[in-house]
Amino acid sequence: MQKTLKKYFLVFTLPTLAAFAFAFIIPFVQGLYLSFCEFTTVDNATFVGFDNYIKAFGSGQGFLYSLGFTAAFTVVCVITINLIAFTIALLLTRKIKGTNIFRTVFFLPNLIGGIVLGYTWQQMINAVLYKYGTTIVSNPKYGFIGLVLLMNWQMVGYMMIIYIAGLQNVPTDLIEAARIDGATSWQTLIKVKIPMVMSSITICMFLTLSNSFKLFDQNKALTNGAPMDKTRMLALNIYDTFYSKTGYEGVGQAKAVVFFIIVALIALLQLSATRSKEVEQ
Amino acid sequence: MLQNYKYDIAKSVKECYYEIVIGNVTENDSETIPKLTRGKQKEKRGMVMKKKLLSTLLCVSMVSAMLVGCGSEASSDSTETKETTAAESTADDTTTAETTADDTASAEGGKVYYLNFKPEVDEAWQEIAAAYTAETGVEVKVVTAASGTYEEVLKSEIAGSDAPTLFQINGPIGYQTWKDYCMDLTDTDLYANLSDKSLAVTGDDGKAYGIPYTVEAYGIIYNDSIMQAYFAMDGAVVTSVDEINNFETLKAVVEDMQSKAADLGIDGVFASTSLMPGEDWRWQTHLANLPIYFEYQDKGVSDLDEIEFTYSENFKNIFDLYINNSTCAPGLLGSKDVSSSMAEFALGQCAMVQNGNWGWGQISGVDGNVVAEEDVKFLPIYVGVGDEANQGLCTGTENFWCVNSQASAADQQATLDFCNWLISSDAGKDYMVNTLGNAAPFSTFSDDEKPSDPLAQEMYRYMESGKTSVTWNFTSFPSQDFKDDFGAALLEYCNGNMTWDDVANTVVTRWAEEKAAIAE
The missing domain is CATH 3.40.190.10 (Periplasmic binding protein-like II)
Structure with a gap:
């Protein structure tokens, strides 16, 4: 068996490998190269060295501001989404009537596209703010809160599903044992359930973290950075640099590379941090 | 017993999908034995389905991977042959494939x-x-x-x-x-x-x-029937549109009309000044053209690396006139888009809207449109600079x-x-x-080969009247980013978060920065 596998190793992996190379590796390497170039389209690039990277962090680019805004947004979102999702998951594993309906309803927002969601929430938030004679783009705080609301609404259902899966896998005998030992339900939660669902927490943390950090559609549709680019997140900043500045395509590309490095670093750090807390079942 | 619960997370997540999609309930955390066995059976059924699904998925991914492989080969082929065949579209390569025209101008x-x-x-x-x-x-x-x-x-x-x-x-x-x-x-x-x-x-x-x-033109589009209704009122500032030929008169008329809005049956004189991000081009591009046009004229140039924004006050005056005599409070403008402005005009809720001759389609296309074709007219945008009596529309492309x-x-x-x-x-x-x-x-x-919609007619009327058209100088605005920032500053001004001086400063500094960026 092992031998045949080795024999046909290439035959079976080649198609996938080729697809992976075409769809990911080659564009990635090309993108990396382009970040050192000045170009209008990918075909006519001229090498300029580190110029783009220097410009990317220059004043007037708003890159660092966007980074700060994105970081703040991510921290708030990761905390709120996971807390809410976990709470709902706890409630929905208690055999309440209509559990499946609730699960479905909570999960549904996740099936709606980001742009649609952004415009829908813009209308809803504006409808409320109209009463106070203002709009979502009048103050960056409103935009921030709006984005957090939207993100929670969209992501909570998905995370909830993962947490439910995790909670259902907590062995009942452990919980029973804890109960016999006289643990309160709070102690059971902290000492038994949470350590047992640590792998779910790892996944959820990773998903919320990377999704919040990379948020684009919702940001573009909800505020598009208004007012004065104060609600512009990193991805939108890169997009604006690339498309609405003349001759700044390379700088946009350089920012994208920096963006990739940041996301990869944070994700790896977070993964190793939560992984270490996981328990063997 | 414990064995049964050892799924990995991914499996369980899938199971949850089943619960939602197929309604396959597995109450794993139930405590009674009978329920557990029932759960186990369902689980088995789930496993079978999962395996089928898995194998189908694998097949699909195999096939698609092969297709991608073949597809990319084909495309690399076509790049090789492209130089000689001139055209080889992906699916419909008709008769063009064998031609070899490369250097001749045929x-x-x-x-x-x-x-x-x-x-x-x-x-x-x-x-x-x-x-x-x-x-x-x-x-x-x-x-x-x-x-x-x-x-x-x-x-x-x-x-x-x-x-x-x-x-x-x-x-x-x-x-x-x-x-x-x-x-x-x-x-x-x-x-x-x-x-x-x-x-x-x-x-x-x-x-x-x-x-x-x-060639296109823009100005202030007005609804003549509402203007005529106003002129017929007692104490109207002027009695015909022809008398509105400078900013002072325009301002007086607009403010007087606004005070009589209820009698005129309108919500405001101007349609809402749409400042939703991405919908603000009528101000940061079109209206902004006027002060820049006059600045260029003063300096005898057609482009500048740095502007002084000499006519910033004039821009402020006309902009204030728009936002303060409108169907909509200034604080709400951040939620308005161009089509809602045009709809307000088409529905007779306002008398004027700044837009170009392309706007006719939008006006006539609104359901319940009450504006008659012959009532749609143009007025130049007066900002109080230059020879206003002879100013025409902003014409260019x-x-x-x-x-x-x-x-x-x-x-x-x-x-x-x-x-x-x-x-x-x-x-x-x-x-x-x-x-x-x-x-x-x-x-x-020839002369009779011209578009016949009312705004195009108006455009020709102004072009032939001997008035001086304002040229389109916004084509020299440094970048979209500059315009977006200008629009954002205008929005902040409307929301009371920025003073006009700050707006003017933003315009001057962003212009210089973006022009410098292009020159690099």
């Missing part, structure tokens, strides 16, 4: 690919493409970029092997971005027939690279055709032939004028 075997800018005329272009192919046998492909995404689409399309041969730029700034792809059009019929050669976009070498295919300089010679020739057909053949001219509604600036068009 259109034989060439084909046209036009990347259209205006979504509202996409259908018209498809019809034109079909008609041209039927007449000449030359393949014409027209693709339309979704509203506001032209630059993105062009960037990705032009890098492909089947690149657009005809595309458009918005003026000198657009030329800066696309100069590597703009072909010299000086020796073409297109340029020769251009009635005003100064309209073309020229490069540093003085040659023409972009040819305008339409930001639609320039460019031919892809990196396309094959056959394709280039086919494209030029296609453009020529549009401006010289009877069928082509008919499409240009009546289907596309273009006021084509070519000498091949």
Whole structure:
């Protein structure tokens, strides 16, 4: 068996490998190269060295501001989404009537596209703010809160599903044992359930973290950075640099590379941090 | 027993999907034995289904991977042969595959690919493409970029092997971005027939690279029936539109009308000043053109690396007039878009709206439109500078055709032939004028070949009245980013978060920064 596998190793992996190379590796390497170039389209690039990277962090680019805004947004979102999702998951594993309906309803927002969601929430938030004679783009705080609301609404259902899966896998005998030992339900939660669902927490943390950090559609549709680019997140900043500045395509590309490095670093750090807390079942 | 619960997370997640999609309930945390066994059975059923699903998925991914592999081979093939065959579209390679026209200026075997800018005329272009192919046998492909995404689409399309041969730029700034792809059009019929050669976009070498295919005008569109109702009132400031020929009068009339809005049956004089991000071009581009136009005139230039924004106060005055005498409170403008402004005008809720002759389609297309065709008129935008009595509409264009300089010679020739057909053949001219509604600036068009909608008529009336048109200088605005920031500052001003001085400072500094960025 092992031998045949080795024999046909290439035959079976080649198609996938080729697809992976075409769809990911080659564009990635090309993108990396382009970040050192000045170009209008990918075909006519001229090498300029580190110029783009220097410009990317220059004043007037708003890159660092966007980074700060994105970081703040991510921290708030990761905390709120996971807390809410976990709470709902706890409630929905208690055999309440209509559990499946609730699960479905909570999960549904996740099936709606980001742009649609952004415009829908813009209308809803504006409808409320109209009463106070203002709009979502009048103050960056409103935009921030709006984005957090939207993100929670969209992501909570998905995370909830993962947490439910995790909670259902907590062995009942452990919980029973804890109960016999006289643990309160709070102690059971902290000492038994949470350590047992640590792998779910790892996944959820990773998903919320990377999704919040990379948020684009919702940001573009909800505020598009208004007012004065104060609600512009990193991805939108890169997009604006690339498309609405003349001759700044390379700088946009350089920012994208920096963006990739940041996301990869944070994700790896977070993964190793939560992984270490996981328990063997 | 414990064994049964040892799923990995991924499996369990899938199970949850089943619960939702198929309703396959597995109550794993139930405590009674019978329920557990039931759960186990369902679990088995779930496993079988999962395996089937898994194998199907694997098959699909295998097949698709193979397809991707084959597809990429095919495409690398086509890049090899591209140089000689001029055209090989992915699916419909018709008869063009065997031609070898490469260096001769023959259109034989060439084909046209036009990347259209205006979504509202996409259908018209498809019809034109079909008609041209039927007449000449030359393949014409027209693709339309979704509203506001032209630059993105062009960037990705032009890098492909089947690149657009005809595309458009918005003026000198657009030329800066696309100069590597703009072909010299000086020796073409297109340029020769251009009635005003100064309209073309020229490069540093003085040659023409972009040819305008339409002329447009904007100003303040007003509803004459509401104006007449106002003039008939007691104590009206003026009694005819002709008397409104400077900013002072305009301001007096507008403010008086606003105070009598209820009697006139309107919500406000001006339609809402749409400042939703991406919907603010009527102010940061069109209205901003006026102070810049007068500044350029004072200095006798057509472009500046740094502006003083000399007429910032004038801009503020007209802008204040718009936002304070409107259907909508200034604080709510951040939620308004252009189409809602145009709808307000069409529904008779306001008397005036600043927009261009392209706005007629929007006005007439609104359901329940109450504005009669003969009541839609233009008024110049007066800002209190220069010889206002002789000021006309803002007339110009930001639609320039460019031919892809990196396309094959056959394709280039086919494209030029296609453009020529549009401006010289009877069928082509008919499409240009009546289907596309273009006021084509070519000498091949006679006087009766002009669009007939009321705003186009008004545009011609102003052009022929001897008044001085304000040229479109916003084509020299440094970048979209500059305009966006200008618009954002205006929004902040309306929300009371920025003083006018801050807005003016933003404009001056951002202009200088963005101009410097281009010059690099």
